[in-house]
Amino acid sequence: MKNPPAYGVTSVDHALQLAVILQVEGPLTVSEAAERLGVARSTAHRLLSTLVYRDFAVQDEDRTYRVGPVLEIAAKTQSNAAAIRAAALGPLRALVDRLDETANVSIRTGRTVRFIASVECSRALRVGNREGMVFPAHEVTGGLVSLAALGDDELTALYSPATADGSEERPDLAKLRTELRAVRQSGVALNLERSERGLVAVGRGVTDSAGATVAAVSVSMPSVRHSPHRLKEVVMALTTAAEAISAALVDGVRAPSRS
Structure with a gap:
């Protein structure tokens, strides 16, 4: 059975979860990200900002976040x-x-x-x-x-x-x-x-x-x-x-x- 690694870093795991959510489900706000992960809004904001910095996400004018260039191609293959x-x-x-x-x-x-x-x-x-x-x-x-x-x-x-x-x-x-x-x-x-x-x-x-x-x-x-x-x-x-x-x-x- 596959179990989480003993050496796992919570912040890394949360960032990866957000990347998957953006890729599979589409755009989300800071509040939605915080609710999904069970973390504070400030923590969710830092995680999303890091994804933006690394081109895994981009922030739109309405302040929602969506997949960035790194994930965009894969996201298009799973539009449904x-x-x-x-x-x-x-x-x-x-x-x-x-x-x-x-x-x-x-x-x-x-x-x-x-x-x-x-x-x-x-x-x-x-x-x-x-x-x-x-x-x-x-x-x-x-x-x-x-x-x-x-x-x-x-x-x-x-x-x-x-x-x-x-x-x-x-x-x-x-x-x-x-x-x-x-x-x-x-x-x-x-x-x-x-x-x-x-x-x-x-x-x-x-x-x-x-x-x-x-x-x-x-x-x-x-x-x-x-x-x-x-x-x-x-x-x-x-x-x-x-x-x-x-x-x-x-x-x-x-x-x-x-x-």
């Missing part, structure tokens, strides 16, 4: 992430209330998956907040769900180009195709310590108004609390959450725009 996150937060909290395990929503970009929303459970032993974390798509449930929505030709094209230095760990495509067929049939992906030791996760797809898989909702738990007998309960709760998020996305598309 904020809408998905907004649609997901309510269902995620309901999912945590129902199962008392940490719940997440992730999106795929190429061969990687980024967690864009995370709600922790209240248990002492729990999977921590994963918001902003990035993993290889074939290693996590959200990635497997998203990859299962691709055709064989699309999957081949996705994994054909090699990285320049050859450092990227590439999956066995024959084995991955077999796994993805099982995900398509069941609609659920299972991660039994695949990405991290001591962690089990179950994921299900989130669809847009056209029925395309645009994200995945998942539940993560310590492996000591997982059992095959509990899987049915988890899948039922995930299905409810996925349907609620999908419905919220559709309602968002139908809602009249404000001018």
Whole structure:
């Protein structure tokens, strides 16, 4: 299980959290930043000023902060992430209330998956907040769900180009195709310590108004609390959450725009 580093510096962690929020959700004010981090407004202002100095953020005339040149390109590739996150937060909290395990929503970009929303459970032993974390798509449930929505030709094209230095760990495509067929049939992906030791996760797809898989909702738990007998309960709760998020996305598309 991935845990925060013992040597972590709080101010650095807060600055990185703000950078992720700006990249994924869009502009925010000093007050909103302070509320999200649970810090004083003066602290939030110093953090945002530092991000501006390093070109991770810029301040607009209305005194809100948005992504700067360093993050702008990446932010443009995830323009729908904020809408998905907004649609997901309510269902995620309901999912945590129902199962008392940490719940997440992730999106795929190429061969990687980024967690864009995370709600922790209240248990002492729990999977921590994963918001902003990035993993290889074939290693996590959200990635497997998203990859299962691709055709064989699309999957081949996705994994054909090699990285320049050859450092990227590439999956066995024959084995991955077999796994993805099982995900398509069941609609659920299972991660039994695949990405991290001591962690089990179950994921299900989130669809847009056209029925395309645009994200995945998942539940993560310590492996000591997982059992095959509990899987049915988890899948039922995930299905409810996925349907609620999908419905919220559709309602968002139908809602009249404000001018």
